[in-house]
Amino acid sequence: MIKPARRLLLSIGFAVAAATAAIAPQAQAQIPYLQLPTNEPKYAAIVVDAKTGEVMYAKRADSPRYPASITKVMTLYLTFEALASGKLQPDDRVVFSPHAAAQSPTKLGVAAGDSISVSDAMQAMAIKSANDAAVAMAEKLGGTESRFAALMTLRARELGMQNTRFVNASGLPDSRQLTTARDIAILSRSVMRDYPQYYKLFSQQQFAFRGQLMRNHNGLLFRMPGVDGLKTGFTNASGYNLAVSAVRDNRRLIGVVMGGSSNASRDNNAQDLLLTGFDIIARRNRGEQITVAQNMFEPEPAGSVMRPSVEQGDRDQDTRIMLASATPPAKLASLKIVESDKTRLKNEKAEKKAKADEKKNKKRGEWAVQVGSFKSKSDAKEQLSFVRNRFGKQFAQADGQVADRAAGTYRSRFNGFSESSAKAACSALKAKKLACQVISPS
The missing domain is CATH 1.20.5 (Single alpha-helices involved in coiled-coils or other helix-helix interfaces)
Known part of the structure; x- marks a missing residue:
């Protein structure tokens, strides 16, 4: 009988030792792949080393998915931004309009015209996943929820979330609101990098509001040591989603699982991925040679409900985790x-x-194509890699570089185009609703 992946992880060390002792020194002890629910049509996942940005596992990481309540991480990101800039104070009041008060559960149930503090609103979003609090905060910061959603999408693009579009602040069902597992990992990494003083909010297990104690929906906070965030999400269309982060031995991993079939399977899968990632890091630190990236490409499963913006035959990278023994x-x-x-x-x-x-x-020419402008140099580099990988036909021969910091941003550019090839490359990006600008020779 094959044991579940979680129990397998606990016995990996014994398996390697036993296999090494039983076979010739030149042979390798082979350990099975981590078993994952990859046959579920909505499933997508990614595991990222928060420090280096290394993608340790990816399955359909760039396929469109509905974010559900993970949307609130971006709503909170813009709230943290307003606090850091002084535009908001923790004790400021957030008034609930009729529109905010009318949101579907999960919600606080605050009446129209009533108000709560910014601090309570943030806790309500992060812990209770309150839709009414998210909309009330959106209206306070953006005037209207739709205008705030446009600001969310703009900030997503600036962070490098090139396949994300927001149309509301809560994550309630809307077929236009799309993201990817990779983009959610980028957002998660951005929150902890840009606003570490507020990130601890995601690790809070409960909070009291008007005499009622509300428990965090993230079950891994209560059962997996080292987990300190981030956010769950669920709608019928999205399935069970989770963005989670954990720290062990001063190394942080970020995991995103989308489209789970249940709370339990999603949480178990996320835990398995994180445990395997930490095990790989530990073995590397001990000098063992661990194979992490074995690339495969698979088409989207037949009957997938995620139709928007997925081209026919579009394939997603599947980086499978495999453990192998060290060289004799x-x-x-x-x-x-x-x-x-x-x-x-x-x-x-x-x-x-x-x-x-x-x-x-x-020989090619002196025209350039700018594909983004970012606050950090690392994000600008990531954008170059993303564009080259996704649009190889147009950019394979171009010279990608990050321009020196100007006006507080780093610009991602590809050089070496003729005028016609630069315009064609830019058209390909704009067809996918990605930012692009043709730069003529100076």
Whole structure:
């Protein structure tokens, strides 16, 4: 009988030791893949190292999904921004309009015309997942919920969430409100990076409001050591969603699971992914050679309900986690010599390629295409990688670079275009509703 992945993780160390002792030194102990619910049509997931940005696992990470109440993380991000800038104070009052008070549960049930503090509104969103509090805050900051949703989408683009669109502040069902597992991971990383002073709100297990004690919906806060956020979400269309983060031995991982079939399966899956990620990090730190990225590509499952903006035949990267034993010590000396030769040849090849690319750039032209402007240099670099991977036909031969900081932002640009090829590349991006600007020679 095959044990569940969670119990398998606990026995990995014993399995490796037993396998190593039982076979010849040159052989490798093979440990099965982590079992995941990848056959569920709504399922999508990603695991990211919060410090390095390394994607340790990805399944349909760029396929459109409904965010549900994870939407409130962006509503809270803009609230944190207003607090940090002095536009808001924790004790300021948030008035509930008739529109806010009329939102569907989950909600606080505050009457129209009544008000609560900004502090209570934030706790209500993060812990209770109160839809009425989210709309009331949106109206306070944006004037109307629709205007605030436009600001949410704009900020998402600036953070690098290129496949996300918000039309409301709560996450209540709307077919136009779409995101991806990768974009939610970017948002999660941005919150803890930009507003660490407020991030602790997501780890609060409960809060009291007008005599009622409200418990956090994130079950992993109560059962998995190291978990300190972030947010759950559910609608019939989205399935069970979770953005979660945990810290062990001063290393933080971010996991996003979308489209789970139940609260329990979603939480178990997220825990399995995080535990496996931490196990990989620990083994790397001990000098073991761990294979993490084995790339496969699979089409969307037949009958998937996520139709908006998915092209026919669009394929998603599936990075599966596999653990393998370290190379036997007897082979290390010869491997080092071979590796040294490989490194030298690789460097020579890279140098030749750089010279060839320089010549190609001169021949191609002096036009450029700007694909984004960001507050951090790392986000600007991530945008270059995203565009090159997603639009290889238009940008494969272009020279991507992050322009020096100007007016408080870093600009992601591709150089080496002719006028016609620059306009064609930009048109391809705009067709997918992505930011793009053609830059003529100065």
